[in-house]
Amino acid sequence: MRFLVPPLLLIALATGCTTPPEIKQALFAKDQAYVENERLMSEYRELVRNINERHQTWYRFIQTRLKLDLAVQWATTDPKVPQVADDQLAQDDGDLLGPDIVAFINKVRLQGLPERKGPNGQPVFRAGTKTMNAFLQELTDLIALVEEKVEKDSGQAASTDMTVFDKYQTNVEALRRMNGMIKHYLDIDVTLDPGQVRSLAESVNTLRP
Numbered sequence: 073m074r075f076l077v078p079p080l081l082l083i084a085l086a087t088g089c090t091t092p093p094e095i096k097q098a099l100f101a102k103d104q105a106y107v108e109n110e111r112l113m114s115e116y117r118e119l120v121r122n123i124n125e126r127h128q129t130w131y132r133f134i135q136t137r138l139k140l141d142l143a144v145q146w147a148t149t150d151p152k153v154p155q156v157a158d159d160q161l162a163q164d165d166g167d168l169l170g171p172d173i174v175a176f177i178n179k180v181r182l183q184g185l186p187e188r189k190g191p192n193g194q195p196v197f198r199a200g201t202k203t204m205n206a207f208l209q210e211l212t213d214l215i216a217l218v219e220e221k222v223e224k225d226s227g228q229a230a231s232t233d234m235t236v237f238d239k240y241q242t243n244v245e246a247l248r249r250m251n252g253m254i255k256h257y258l259d260i261d262v263t264l265d266p267g268q269v270r271s272l273a274e275s276v277n278t279l280r281p
Contacts, residue, residue: 128226135222143169143214146197147177147207150185162197163190170221173214180210 142165145151153161166174174196181200188197 132222132226140218143173147181159189159191162188166196176217180207
């Protein structure tokens with residue numbers, strides 16, 4: 073919506089008569105309201121930013137636990153899930169982990185674990201060949217790889233759009249400048265010619281919605 077200068081103020085500017093105290097008081101009250109609105113919006117913006125940061129922290133924590141648990145499960149066991157076909161499970165989990173982690177799992181997968189193919193018949197998790205000791209020696213690298221993927225994914229996750237707060241602040245600052253101009257003219261009781269009044273009104277009406 074657009075912010076408009078009240079017609080009464082434009083009339084007062086144009087006539088040049090002595091400004092009633094009530095109008096000046098109303099302008100002062102409006103300026104104070106702008107200050108308070110700007111303060112409240114700034115606090116709300118900070119709150120949204122903090123919530124967004126907390127959300128990102130929890131997202132990274134949950135995704136790290138999920139992917140690490142899944143990677144260890146495929147590296148050390150032959151997972152089965154009721155009502156999910158073996159090939160579909162392998163494909164879904166492989167897609168979730170990503171090609172780099174899957175390749176690492178195939179490098180450290182324990183001996184005796186069978187090959188698991190996807191629905192297209194191509195191997196996703198290869199037959200295991202490593203011992204538990206060999207796997208444990210690689211565990212730190214697996215954790216680092218999972219954390220790297222989660223960090224990359226979290227950077228691509230959509231964050232809250234804060235531009236609405238910037239636009240609001242720009243509009244409030246413009247309104248305060250307009251209010252200050254009007255108070256200045258009314259304080260010295262100057263008469264504005266119609267062109268000046270029209271210019272002021274047009275300036276206000278071009279505020280961004």
